[in-house]
Each structure stands twice: as C-alpha cells, then as structure tokens.
Amino acid sequence: MCSRSSEPRERATAALLSPYRAGVASVVVVMLLLCACEREERQFSAQGGSSPSAASMAPASITLSDLQPGVSTQARRGERELEVNAFSISEGQRLYEWFNCNGCHANGGGAIGPALMDDVWIYGSAPANIYATIVQGRPNGMPSFRGRIPEQQVWQIVAYVRSLSGQARKDAMPSRTDSMQVKPRQVALPREEPKSSAPPSGNQP
Amino acid sequence: MHSALQPVGPRAELIADLMLLFFAVSAVVYVIVIAFLVWAIMRARERAVQLGPAATAQADRKSKVAVGVGAALTVLTLAGLAASDFIVGAILRQPPADPLRVLVTGHQFWWEIEYDDPVPGNRLRTANELHIPVGRPVQLIFTSRDVIHSFWIPSAMGKMDLIPGRTTNEIIQVSQPGTFTGQCAEFCGFQHSKMRLTLHARPAEEFDAWRQRQLAPAREPQTQEARRGQQVFMQSSCILCHSVQGTAAAATVAPDLTHIASRRTIAAGSLPNTPSALASWVLDPQRIKPGSRMPASRLPPDDLSALVAYLTSLQ
C-alpha cells in the first residue's frame, strides 16, 4: 500500500528533476547570485561608501618599500572593495582619459610617465600607494591632483590603474576600452607580480 | 511647446502632412475592410442553406475576381504611400543654399552645441540650448562622444540618431519665433529621461546679438565674493572637466560654463537656473541626476556660496 501511494509522488519528483527543469532552475539560481554580487553594485556618491578608510591612506601608514627588518608583516594586498566592482573600474577607466593620465602614461604602456601595466612600481603598488602617488604627485614629473579629484573618483582611478597589470578581479575588469583598442584586453593579459624599483633617475648603473 | 502635430517650419510641416496622409489612408482602408467583413458575415448567414455545387463554382470565380481586385488596390495604395514618402524624403534631403552649420555632440547626459565658423575664434561652444535665427535653414551635424543618442525636437524635426565615430545630419528651419523643447529619444543610460534641450528661434538680429554676446570671453568677477568663487573654481575639481573662456579652465569633457548664467536651465533641463539650484547641483549632482558624470564636491558652505556667486556672474 505504501509503495502504491508513493508511486505518483516519485513520478512527480522525476518530472521536477528532468534535465530541462534542472537547467532552468540552475540558470535562475545563477541569476539570483549575480544580482547579489558586488561586481554589479553601482555607487554614485561616496556616502558611507566603500572607499577605504582615511586611516589607511594617512601618510604614516603608507610604505614605499617591500623590505622590512625582521619578518615582513606588510600586507601586500590592500583595499579590495573597489577592485571587485565592475562599475568603479570602468568609471576609473573613463576618468583616466578625462583627466589626461593617458597623455603621460598612454594606455598603460607608458610615455613621459612610467608604464602602469608592468610589474615595476617605483612608489608602491598597493591601493594606498597609488592613491598617494596621484594625490601627492611624485618628484620626477607626476603632477599632484590634490583637491582636484574628489576622493571617491581617485579610488576609482586607483582600481583601474591596478587593473592594468591584472591586480583586479578578472570578471570585474572592463572587457573593452572606450577608445581605439591599442593592446589586448586586460582580462586577456596575465597578472603581473608587483615588485619595487628605483626611480629611473636614481643612481642606477 | 512639444508636438509633432503642431509643426513650426516648412520641413516639419511636410512631415506632419505625410503623417496625416498615412493616417487618413489607413483610416479609410480600415473602415472599408471592416465594412466588407460585416457584409460577408451577414451574407453568409442568409445564403448558408442554398448553396449547391453549381453555385459554388460560380462563387469561386467571383471570389477570385474580388481577391484580385483587392490585392491590386492594396498594392496601389501601398505604392502611393511609398511614393509620397520618397518624395518627402527627397525634398528634405535637398541641401539648402546657405545654411547655418551647427555641430551637435551627444554626451551622457547632455548636448554639446558648437556653432561652426571658418574663423576658429568665432566658433562658439555652448550646451543644451540651441539658438537659431527664424527663417534661415540650419544644418545640424550630429555625432556622439559615448553611446548612441537620438536628437528630437518634435515641433521642428523628426528624430535623428547620434552615433559615435560617424556623423549624421539633418536640416531644420523654423518660421516663427518661440521656444520649443526637445528630448533624447534613444535610451542611453541612467539619465536618458533627463537629457533634454530647448530650441530658441528668434529674429535674425536678435540671434546675431546673442551670438556676439556668447563669443565674448567670460566676464571678470566684479564683487569680492565672486572673485573668491573664481579662485574656488580654479583650485578645485571643476577645472578638470569644465571650460570658462578667458581663464585657465579649458577642459572639454563637460558643458562650457563661460556664459552659464545666460541659460534658463542647468543639467540638460533638470533644474531651473537659480542660485539655490546651482548650489544643490554642485554639492551633489548624484542626488539630482544619479549616474550623471559629474561627481559630488563636498565644499565648505562659504566656498560653495562664493562659487555660486561666481557662476551666476558668468552672464
């Protein structure tokens, strides 16, 4: 009796689990997950924002060297939030052009200013370092944008600059540029392992 | 005013007439088709019982003729409509003798308007307000800086797409003075609906006077506060995006502010151009137009009021 009554139920379960239904269900689940993911969030104003805290960018907390006495405690990777977010990276890409960074750094390959898509960093590759580079300026010709770029926009540019050498998440990087495509898409380039370097004008052989 | 059914120039009238013709013909065709349908239903009921084989053959022949005539009439009507469409298109495409050339560039979410002139110093950049002389044909040359937009001033012209990387153009001619509204007609992002513009048609002398005023560099600030506002402008983010002719501000990615105080609205028709609206726009554009491309500037209150004093002095 028991087996007889459970038979229709089994059939119903089998119907529910048919490959078609399973396919539809998994697509729905994936879409729901995508809605929840930080990649898509768009933050227009910085209120209570995902911009890293002021403390992490105070000059005292910024290091310019990978070397430390004793065991290195320096966290190599800094604030991540903006780098998993497709909107901030693409806003950064737009502002990089609007504020004429490409006039000196080209599309990351470098010109008057050093390349930003390689693994060599004079002033550090952590987000706080790049923030400081943009805001403070650097002695060999990098202008200071202090007061000229609102804080949230600087962080967006930082996220984009880091994405140039593959430091951002692949699925959040822009898959095309707004202007002429002059190099392979960022997502198609390998991630560079950042390392420090002396400024070109330093006492190099 | 804002209606394609109230055209304000010869070209817009042609389009309105064409629209009326299509509507009238379609209405007549519709009435005829419905009349035939009703007639057929009534007739079929009466004759349902009395059809024998001979009668059917005769009815077949008759209906073949009817279908033939119907098809011929349809083709003729459509050909007529197509011909009228082509004729209007050909008339509209004819280049006028001496048009005023205006370059219109679409941006997310505003219109850049530049009056062409062989003398570079006489080229004039403004935003969101198109001023034209009454009676003179104006050739609008469209392109876009980012995505596809569509330029539409219903009373004066049909829609024309603005496509990045190529130019399209359209001629408008307005025969009565007035102010007419327009709107982006191709979804282009978050603030598509707040991408408006106004067309100001005025007598030729008035237009020339306007153009001369707009060509002048920005007025030097007269008051103490406006002078301080100018400093705030030059020392903050504004200078990276906006230009004010006659000062160091020369960026071209955002609306030219040389004569911002002469415009009636700001941010592509989103707000009236009043000091308080300017202040709330500068402080947080994202509250008024979320997703627009001007970032918020958290300025201290006295810097903000000085800045607004400067902006309102830019007549």
Ligand SMILES: [Cu+2]
């Ligand atoms: Cu648009």
